[in-house]
Amino acid sequence: MNDRLNPGSSTIERLLVSGASDRADGVVAWRFAGFEFDLRRSELRGPGAVVIALRPKSDLLLRHFLAQPGRLLSKDELVAVLWPQAMVTDDSLVQCVGELRDALGDDAKQLIRTVSRRGYRLEAAVEAVLAVPADRDANAPEPAPGGSAAPSISTSATGHDAAGAPQGMPRVAGGFRRSWWWIGASVGAAMGGVALLLFMASRPAPIHIDEAVLARYTIAVMPLVAPPDNPAMAATANALADRIAAQIAGRYNMRSVRPEAIGAGNELVRASSRRSQPVAPYVLSGRLTQRSAQGEMGIDLQTVAVVTGAVIWSGQFQSASDGDPASLDGIAMVVVNQLRASIGEVNVEQITRPGHVPDAAELVILGWHELLQRRSMDDLHRGRARFRQALEADPTSVTALLGVAASYTMARTRRKPWTAQEWAEAERHIELANRLAPDNSTSAQLWGDLQLAKGRADLALPAFDRSIRADPSFVNGYLQRARALLLLGRTDEVQAEIDLGLPLGIANRDWPRVSRAYVLAAEAALMRGEDDRAYEFARKAVSARPSEAVPHVLMAAIDALAGRKELAATEMAAFRELWPEATVAHFDDYYPSDNPTFLAQRSRLYDGLRKAGLPAQ
Numbered sequence: 001m002n003d004r005l006n007p008g009s010s011t012i013e014r015l016l017v018s019g020a021s022d023r024a025d026g027v028v029a030w031r032f033a034g035f036e037f038d039l040r041r042s043e044l045r046g047p048g049a050v051v052i053a054l055r056p057k058s059d060l061l062l063r064h065f066l067a068q069p070g071r072l073l074s075k076d077e078l079v080a081v082l083w084p085q086a087m088v089t090d091d092s093l094v095q096c097v098g099e100l101r102d103a104l105g106d107d108a109k110q111l112i113r114t115v116s117r118r119g120y121r122l123e124a125a126v127e128a129v130l131a132v133p134a135d136r137d138a139n140a141p142e143p144a145p146g147g148s149a150a151p152s153i154s155t156s157a158t159g160h161d162a163a164g165a166p167q168g169m170p171r172v173a174g175g176f177r178r179s180w181w182w183i184g185a186s187v188g189a190a191m192g193g194v195a196l197l198l199f200m201a202s203r204p205a206p207i208h209i210d211e212a213v214l215a216r217y218t219i220a221v222m223p224l225v226a227p228p229d230n231p232a233m234a235a236t237a238n239a240l241a242d243r244i245a246a247q248i249a250g251r252y253n254m255r256s257v258r259p260e261a262i263g264a265g266n267e268l269v270r271a272s273s274r275r276s277q278p279v280a281p282y283v284l285s286g287r288l289t290q291r292s293a294q295g296e297m298g299i300d301l302q303t304v305a306v307v308t309g310a311v312i313w314s315g316q317f318q319s320a321s322d323g324d325p326a327s328l329d330g331i332a333m334v335v336v337n338q339l340r341a342s343i344g345e346v347n348v349e350q351i352t353r354p355g356h357v358p359d360a361a362e363l364v365i366l367g368w369h370e371l372l373q374r375r376s377m378d379d380l381h382r383g384r385a386r387f388r389q390a391l392e393a394d395p396t397s398v399t400a401l402l403g404v405a406a407s408y409t410m411a412r413t414r415r416k417p418w419t420a421q422e423w424a425e426a427e428r429h430i431e432l433a434n435r436l437a438p439d440n441s442t443s444a445q446l447w448g449d450l451q452l453a454k455g456r457a458d459l460a461l462p463a464f465d466r467s468i469r470a471d472p473s474f475v476n477g478y479l480q481r482a483r484a485l486l487l488l489g490r491t492d493e494v495q496a497e498i499d500l501g502l503p504l505g506i507a508n509r510d511w512p513r514v515s516r517a518y519v520l521a522a523e524a525a526l527m528r529g530e531d532d533r534a535y536e537f538a539r540k541a542v543s544a545r546p547s548e549a550v551p552h553v554l555m556a557a558i559d560a561l562a563g564r565k566e567l568a569a570t571e572m573a574a575f576r577e578l579w580p581e582a583t584v585a586h587f588d589d590y591y592p593s594d595n596p597t598f599l600a601q602r603s604r605l606y607d608g609l610r611k612a613g614l615p616a617q
Contacts, residue, residue, distance in 0.1 A: 029129035030066045032122075033111055035104065036129070037066060044103065053436045056208040056396070057082055058100045065112065065122040074119040091249070209390055209397035210253070212361035216347055218255040219303065219339065220280035221245040225287040233297060236319075236328070237288050240299070243332035244284065250471060252442055253399060254340060281306055282343065284335075291318065299331065303339055305346070313342035333473045334507045341508075344369060360393035364400050371406055380407045398437045402446060405429040409449045426450060441470030445477060452480065455592035457487040475505045475513045482520050486527075489597025494524035515545035522554050526608070527601035531558050549578035557608025568612045575614075583615045 029038045035052075036045045042059055044052045054062065064073065064081050079093055097120060101112055113121045221244055224237035248256035257280050286301035302314040315335060319327045348369050351362045358366060367386035370379045387403035394400070408426035430450055433443045448463030464481040467474060478501030482494045498521045505514040518541035525534035535558050541551035552575035559568035576582070584606060591602065610616065 027128045027130060031127040031129060032066065032069070032124040033104075037062060046105075052103050053396070054103055055099060055398075055436065056211060057096045058103060061096055061100050065120075066126055069122045069124055069126040072115055072119055072121045078119065092255075209361045209364055209394040210399050212359075213253050213364055213399055214255050216281065216361070216365065217253055217340070217343055218257065218280045218282070219248055219343075220257050220283045221248070222283060222285040224285070224299075224301075227288075227290065230290070233288050233290070236297070239325075240288075240328050240331065243328050244335055247332045247336040247473065248339075251336065251340065251473075252440060252471065254336075279306075282312065284339070301335060303342070312346050313339050330507075333504065337473060337504075337508045344372075360390040360397075363387070363390040364397065364403060367400075367403050367407075371403065371410060374410065377411060380411050383407050396436060398433050398440060398443070401429045401433040401436070402440070402442050405433065405446050406442075409446055409453075412453065423453075439466075439470065441467045441474065441477075444470065445474070445480070448480060448484070452484060452487070453592065455487075455594065457484040457593060457595070460484045461488075473504060475501045475508070475510060475517075477501070478504075479513060479517055479520060482517075482524075486520065486524055487591060487593040487595060487598055489595045489599075489601060491524040491527050491601060495521060511544045512548075515541045515548045515551070518544060519548070519550050519554070522551065523605065526554060526558065526605055529604065531562065534558060547578065549575050549582070552578065553582070553609065553612070553614065554605075556612035556614075557605060560611035560613075561604075561608045572612050572614070583617050584609050585617050 028040055029036055031037075034047050037043070038045065044054055044059075044062065046052050060082055061078065064078065075090060075093055079090075082096060083092070097112060097114075101107070101109065104111055106112055111122070111124060113123050115121060221241055224241050226233040226237040228234070245256040245258060248254045282303050282305055284301065284303045286299065289298045289300070290296075291298045297319060299317040299319060300314075301317070302311050304311055315338060317331050317334075319331065344365070347362075347365050350356070351358050351366050363386040367383040367390070370383035370386070374380055374383075384404055384407035387400045387407070390397060390400045391404070405426050408422050408429075411422070426446075427450060430443065430446050433440065434447060437443055444463045445467040448460040448467065451457070451460035451463065461481065461484050464477050464484060468477040468481070471477070478497045482497035482501070485491070485493045485497065498517050502514065502517045505511075505517060518537045522534045522537035522541065525531075525537060535555055538551040538554045538558075541548055552571045556568045556571035556575060559565075559571060587606070587609070591598075593599070
């Protein structure tokens with residue numbers, strides 16, 4: 001039971017909200033406003049019995065609303081129900097209510113009403129669906145369509161029918177027979193209640209992987225200290241803290257909390273010590289100092305693990321004290337990228353300590369670490385196996401579903417196209433994740449990747465746009481958008497995307513993506529006939545990542561087109577050493593497009609590749 005529920009809640013309300021089965025009272029589902037919520041399957045069905053996916057928090061919120069229709073539920077009460085072990089801001093509740101409204105199609109906010117400054121109220125008549133007794137009268141109405149197990153019976157506040165008998169109970173004539181029936185019913189109910197309690201106690205607690213992962217990446221952003229006699233720097237300190245918190249909140253599987261929600265200073269540590277889990281496992285703090293008379297200031301930041309007190313990350317930055325928004329946004333983006341990587345390293349170190357058996361959420365964290373730090377296909381296969389094991393515990397984990405899909409998209413390179421089975425598996429997991437979390441930036445990104453592989457760059461572009469809007473710091477979003485533009489023959493637009501993504505890759509020291517950005521820029525320039533510029537981009541790609549093969553073949557193609565045969569042979573030899581089995585056909589596999597403009601532009605690249613000696617097949 002959740003001890004933080006309203007003390008006036010009835011037993012059935014507590015069962016509903018805590019997630020326990022209502023079958024102790026015979027209730028197997030609730031019907032409202034054309035919907036049915038199946039308590040046994042934890043499944044929401046709309047008109048036509050269509051199943052509507054709910055995230056775990058939305059599921060819990062709906063249960064609480066259905067337990068108390070028409071009652072105003074305060075924000076504090078709902079936060080206590082949804083996040084009993086964490087302190088969150090109103091924004092988290094607003095987002096959760098918004099997700100539930102989306103699932104219910106409540107765009108007009110008429111079903112779930114907002115009561116300004118107070119809370120929310122469910123404006124719907126709710127009917128209980130009771131289990132069918134084994135000896136049901138043959139003349140009783142059949143179960144309603146939509147998969148429910150029993151007809152609905154509206155319950156009153158007292159739980160009795162108009163004649164005073166308990167609702168849902170058979171009426172028996174004769175006092176003596178009725179007395180024996182009640183004795184038997186009472187004993188049966190008591191035994192059933194004991195059995196239910198024993199069953200509930202023996203069941204493992206439901207696992208919600210995404211929430212568990214989110215809890216490990218929750219960061220308290222404290223006010224940054226500035227000289228008290230410098231209002232401009234104090235304003236800049238507040239603005240930077242706000243931007244860092246917003247950047248954290250905008251990342252998938254990261255969460256920020258602010259001092260107004262948790263108290264300040266040592267209060268955070270004291271609050272954490274009273275909980276089974278910290279309010280936030282990490283605290284970011286820092287100070288701003290004047291560095292020069294011209295207004296330049298220094299920014300010193302650090303992040304500490306609450307439980308151990310260890311500094312897991314620190315950084316120093318410089319900026320003008322006037323608080324230029326673009327400069328602060330850039331600093332915040334770098335801070336959060338580096339912070340996420342540092343927290344990931346701490347998590348992996350804890351998960352892989354000797355003798356520790358990872359739980360489902362830890363398997364997902366470890367799987368993503370192996371994908372992002374991959375050095376071979378074995379890393380991708382290990383990560384995929386971990387995600388699949390985690391999905392056995394929580395099939396609705398969007399993070400695990402996207403991990404499986406990403407393990408396939410990352411395996412698809414110029415050297416290794418997808419097999420039919422890999423294609424189907426990637427598509428299945430991406431589509432399921434999209435249904436569960438249609439606004440997820442990673443889900444949009446992977447769906448765009450899938451469209452590119454299908455040769456539908458026109459469909460991929462909007463997906464990458466959504467991904468970038470959700471997470472403007474995601475380097476790959478810009479690079480894949482540049483690739484989609486290339487496949488559409490819009491080579492004159494490619495460099496603008498590269499210019500947006502490249503600084504982020506450099507700031508994060510993400511050299512594989514930095515190299516790929518230069519490769520895309522070189523290909524676009526070569527297709528436009530800007531050979532000198534293309535050659536320079538290819539050189540930079542090699543500098544960023546010497547093991548990248550493609551820049552060498554691009555330089556070989558440019559040298560061959562210019563008649564520099566010896567230089568072309570040298571670069572081709574370097575390319576063949578890194579990718580011995582490569583052919584021109586491999587470029588066809590990586591660039592699936594039938595756009596006439598692109599095909600005309602690509603002919604110049606292919607001409608250079610053939611002249612440089614690359615086999616066609």
